Amino acid sequence: MLRRPATGSGAAGAPEAWPGGAPLRWRLAGLTFAVVTFAVGVITFLSYWTVSTGLTSGVDSDLDRKATTLLERAKDPMYLTHLDSEIRNFKSYSPDTRVALSPPGWAFTRGDAIPVGGEYHDVGDGFSTAVYTTGGERILTKTDSLGAMVVIARDMDETHRQMAALGMELLGIAALGVLLAIAAGLIVATAGLRPLQRLQKAVDHVADTDDLRPIAIYGDDALAQLTRSINAMLGALQESRRRQAELVADAGHELKTPLTSMRTNIELLMMLNRPGAAHRISEQDRHDLERDVMAQMTELSTLIGDLVDLAREDSADTVLEAVQLDEVIASALQRVRRRRSGITFDVELVDWDVMGEELALARAVVNLLDNAAKWSPTDGVVRVHMRQLSDDRVELSVSDSGPGIRPEDRARVFERFYRAPEARSQPGSGLGLAIVKQTVERHGGAVRVEDSEDGGTRFLVELPGRLRVNARPG
Structure with missing residues (x-):
């Protein structure tokens, strides 16, 4: 207060x-x-x-x-x-x-x-x-x-x-x-x-x-303009508090599920380690419990990492620098290929420079590629294409061959912790696309979702910048 x-x-x-x-x-x-x-x-x-x-x-x-x-x-x-x-x-x-x-x-x-x-x-x-x-x-x-x-x-x-x-x-x-x-x-x-x-x-x-309710405005003089500026500040503060409260509430809810499940499994393993209790469960079930605990720890670690990244994106204390967007995408592709070895990536890049934060852009691109690879079937193809829209705008398209996203869910896929019903059985925190949207908008761009040519999902990211001098011919 x-x-x-x-x-x-x-x-x-x-x-x-x-x-x-x-x-x-x-x-x-x-x-x-x-x-x-x-x-x-x-x-x-x-x-x-x-x-x-x-x-x-x-x-x-x-x-x-x-x-x-x-x-x-x-x-x-x-x-x-x-x-x-x-x-x-x-x-x-x-x-x-x-x-x-x-x-x-x-x-x-x-x-x-x-x-x-x-x-x-x-x-x-x-x-x-x-x-x-x-x-x-x-x-x-x-x-x-x-x-x-x-x-x-x-x-x-x-x-x-x-x-x-x-x-x-x-x-x-x-x-x-x-x-x-x-x-x-x-x-x-x-x-x-x-x-x-x-x-x-x-x-x-x-x-x-x-x-934090707005202050009444009288007239249209310089003092009224000052009051409008104060109201804008109060509105921004109120929005920041709302988002903070939502993040805390959603994070608490999302953390509660893996923690509860992990606690239950750990307590069960502790009971099995007591004298005379080992014969109550088979060795295979014990290994399954241990594997579940490790998976839950990984899920919890991923969720905490996403929350840290999201909090970092909310911070205004960033230093902008010239970033080679095509190099960032190429580096992200190498990381995702190692994790998704069964997926084929069709890539077309443009030599493009963006003023921004390289780590944040890399995280957003990895999230997009990971999401596309996760929803593509085995031996599926993920298409990563860049094309120049104008002298100062470029479009990055990431398409998969998955089941697609229902039109009624598209407006919410970028919300924090939102997961469509068919996605709740898949691993993930529900923060990846929210980080993508926040990063893109902070860099002066926009992101939207639509159907791909083969019925999957296409994410279109538009960013400002310029074609690099002495760029290789596209």
């Missing part, structure tokens, strides 16, 4: 914790808070910079427009005769502005003493301007092609107060955004982790109760 490891006093929060860190809820909330806070900070900075730049640009545009007007009026001689009063009138309409004017051809300026500085830029139509800030004033200098120059200074205190007020408002908005970010982080973390917590509880239930 699966058991969850104890989590100690903090078990209630353990499902949300990351290894060696804070609970996942707080990490997700913190991440959301950081992202939202960063976004609010960037938006606040950009808003302040945009508005402050716009205010400064507005001041520059207003100064440039006024400077252009003064330069145009400076071309009028009547305007120059009353220049001082014109400057005073201009300043009366713009009390926060200072101005200095140098008409065309003048070597001095009239009006306020304003320092001239900044880098001049040609703005077209013969005008050049220079703008800079000093002493809390925004100063614009503009000249025309006739040599006239206007210097206008605007006090920026009011603009700075507006920008400071805007900054405070934006800071307040940013602070509110941070608070909302904290709340949003907690809400997102709680809502986002709720499905994960539900899945965690379902997995814990499986671990605590050993109940």
Whole structure:
């Protein structure tokens, strides 16, 4: 039974914790808070910079427009005769502005003493301007092609107060955004982790109760895909347990029969070895009993070997290598010929390479050949033919001249321990064909059974691979 490891006093929060860190809820909330806070900070900075730049640009545009007007009026001689009063009138309409004017051809300026500085830029139509800030004033200098120059200074205190007020408002908005970010982080973390917590509880239930039923799936998002993967894992585990339970039950049943018979015969032989009991049975019967015991031991040994092979086939810890299938079949034929000397084998092979496990493939081929030879009559023929189906598929056909298999039994001949009624009088464990099917499918192939040409049985095995380079002509 699966058991969850104890989590100690903090078990209630353990499902949300990351290894060696804070609970996942707080990490997700913190991440959301950081992202939202960063976004609010960037938006606040950009808003302040945009508005402050716009205010400064507005001041520059207003100064440039006024400077252009003064330069145009400076071309009028009547305007120059009353220049001082014109400057005073201009300043009366713009009390926060200072101005200095140098008409065309003048070597001095009239009006306020304003320092001239900044880098001049040609703005077209013969005008050049220079703008800079000093002493809390925004100063614009503009000249025309006739040599006239206007210097206008605007006090920026009011603009700075507006920008400071805007900054405070934006800071307040940013602070509110941070608070909302904290709340949003907690809400997102709680809502986002709720499905994960539900899945965690379902997995814990499986671990605590050993109940391998599928977990309910909600939606079609990434978490639903994860749940499907967990359900697939649970299904594979449940199937593995079912097969394990079936193997144990079937093996126990199959082992019980030879063990019981062997025990009975051994107890009888032990009784006959007691003083005065030897005359109760003939010598021939004693030899028959001993022969039966040896046969039962052989049967038991074969069954145990088949079980070990089957368990090895179930294991995924195998190393694949290039296997010459035709050489494996030829070697298996030599072994079977020694045991079935009265059987003729008609063989046609193709030079074929398979990626797989050589010992497993050899065991499967021996089982097929043994089965065909066992059911063929004396002086019968077993036909072993290989033919290439495509560039990457080959078919191995093993046919015998035996009584054949009834159609209703063909679907079950590859089941573990299954033996048809007419086969129960023959020696065998009922595992040979199951090992064949499992080995072939593990190597990416398929096996099926049908009638042979002479009424016997033909097993057809299809395997992937490729024709060996420099293969001999078939």
